[in-house]
Amino acid sequence: MNRASDNTGERRTIPEIQAKIDTGDAVVLTAAEVSERVRIGKEIRLEDIDVVTTATRGIMSGTYAVLSFKVSEPDSFVKASDVLLNGVPAVVGPCPNERLGILDLIVLGTAHSECDSCYGGGHLFREMVDGKPITVDVTTSEGKHFSVETRLSEIPFARLYATRHAFKNYRAFVNPGKEPINTIFHALPFEGELREMTFCGCGELNPIENDPKLETIGIGTRVLLNGAEGFVTGSGTRSIPDNPNLTGFADLHDMEPEYIGGFVTSAGPEIINTWAVPIPILHKGMLENILKLDREIPLKLVDLAGRIPLCEITYGDVWDDADLNVKYEPERCISCRDCCVMEACPMGAVSKGENGTVRNLELCFNCGLCISRCKGEAFSANLGSVKCTTGGCLRDIKVTLRQSDRARAVRAAEELKEKVLTGRFRINEPVERIRWKE
Ligand code: SF4
Ligand code: SF4
Structure with missing residues (x-):
């Protein structure tokens, strides 16, 4: 497969790409579709694609x-x-x-x-x-x-309004200490001695990961924020060129409930948001990041206390073999007197029904915490584990909770693609590029 790495040669403008969409000649693919093609070794050249729709869904405080x-x-x-x-x-x-x-x-x-x-x-x-x-x-x-x-x-x-959203991916967390820690990065007290790992970030689907130089995402870029048409207003708090995030806004009246919500952590309730961002591909050089797979996107594994980096893994370690959706088989539920899943589920998506435990699929975030809590093994998904060398030992640390819902991010990117192709969402040029103070 040829990877483009330069920005010489053909250049296209955003209005030209929108005009191509208007005449029905544009190729719009979701970031997941692009990755699928790259995985099977298919070559993607500039002439093969005009827009990639990207998305991320997770906790955005x-x-x-x-x-x-x-x-x-x-x-x-x-x-x-x-x-x-x-x-x-x-x-x-x-x-x-x-x-x-x-x-x-x-x-x-x-x-x-x-x-x-x-x-x-x-x-x-x-x-x-x-x-x-x-x-x-x-x-x-x-x-x-x-x-x-x-x-x-x-x-x-x-x-x-967003003050710090759509980060260029994020981090993975462990607690090397002896005592459990209450934190916004876990729905339960975070177990110590590296017994578990949580992480945030949608990897190859992430908007800024696909346009890290912010060549097309700028002030005034039209996006979908929780399903509503909104706009980027700039970079957010603690945003730096290497690790940017965005500010923006959209009207609550136009949002869709499945994309927004509360998520209860062991440090109290947090908020979930979903962004879907179109990336028009202006030149060959942009393809380099668009074609990147999870395994090429670094994910820092840090000590929860103090955010000290422990080892470098990739999004491939947490998403490559993982199931995006968590499965629930009610027939396996043994109707425990106290349901540990009901107590732990950060979305309140599990409740007692007339014939046993019920999972509300609309509310479920696919975080996977229920898998390690359920006594009857009624919840299942491969959340994966990560090999990490720390303190001179190689350890296999299990993922017990995901703070990003990639399944719904995939859906958000598909919804945006459909809107772009049917003219219900128009891609636009930013009024100004996002710049950082030196
Ligand atoms: S994956 Fe399990 S714990 Fe997480 S929101 Fe869904 S039902 Fe609740
Ligand atoms: S812990 Fe699992 S098996 Fe027990 S009641 Fe809850 S869902 Fe059913």
């Missing part, structure tokens, strides 16, 4: 929503001082909306409910996107309290 809506008649109170949405505290403002009966609120995706330790901003946003009613508890500046019920369709302004 840097998320907040801005909401503005009416809660009472004008002049019925001066200002709100505290507001809870389904128990999740909001920041009131920045506009005080004095005597208007309207709230302007900022809600963090990582905010935790004051009454339910397993509920946070991510759960709230998913319920809103799903059309469910939410309870708004208001304390006014005069010290009065009142509650109203509302739903997303009654909230005229509801936008989700």
Whole structure:
């Protein structure tokens, strides 16, 4: 297979590629389809492909929503001082909306409910996107309290903002210490003595991994954020050229519940988001990264405490032979008195039904934690294990939890491809490239 490594020769522009899509002559492939072809040794040249649709789904803490809506008649109170949405505290403002009966609120995706330790901003946003009613508890500046019920369709302004999303992949974690650690990188206390490993990142599917120089992803690039059309606004917090991430926004009204949600970690609720990003291929040099497979993408295995690098593995180690979907066979469930899966599932996707335990497929994140918890071996998937030399010993460390749902990322990339090909999503030139301060 020929790998392109230069950016000389034919160059194409994004408007030219969009024009080709409009006439039905463009070839659009998902990143998974590209990798499938590379794996079987098929050559992919610049003339064989115009756009690759990429995606990532995982925990992305840097998320907040801005909401503005009416809660009472004008002049019925001066200002709100505290507001809870389904128990999740909001920041009131920045506009005080004095005597208007309207709230302007900022809600963090990582905010935790004051009454339910397993509920946070991510759960709230998913319920809103799903059309469910939410309870708004208001304390006014005069010290009065009142509650109203509302739903997303009654909230005229509801936008989700990313401060640190769509990282160029991420890391794998182990705990070499003796004691378990409560962390956002595990749904249970993280077992010590290198007994288990968790990781984040969708590997070869990842948007920035396919365009690491940010040649086409820039300020103003149109993307799908949780299924809604949104835009990149720049690079996010702690973003560096070697390890960039993105900021962006999209309207909550247009999002799809399957792509957003809450994920309960042993350090409290976190938020899941999904990005799908089209990468128009402008020149041969861009193919080098687009054709890269998981086994060529490094994944740093770090000590959870202090993020000290322990050894370098690749995304091939965690995805190559792994099952993307976790299987549940209800007939194998032995109806334990206390179901360890129900207690552990970070998505609350497992519950007691009339005839035993039930898994909600829509909610399931394919994290795989249930596999090591289930007493009846009713849940199964190959999550793989990683060989790592640390402290002079070669160890085989089992993956027990994935914090990225590659199965749904594949689906997000397919959905974007379909939208691009049918003209329901137009690829555009960024208004400016993303640059870093020296
Ligand atoms: S894979 Fe298992 S533990 Fe993870 S979300 Fe699905 S049911 Fe829950
Ligand atoms: S732990 Fe497994 S076998 Fe036991 S009740 Fe839960 S799902 Fe069924």
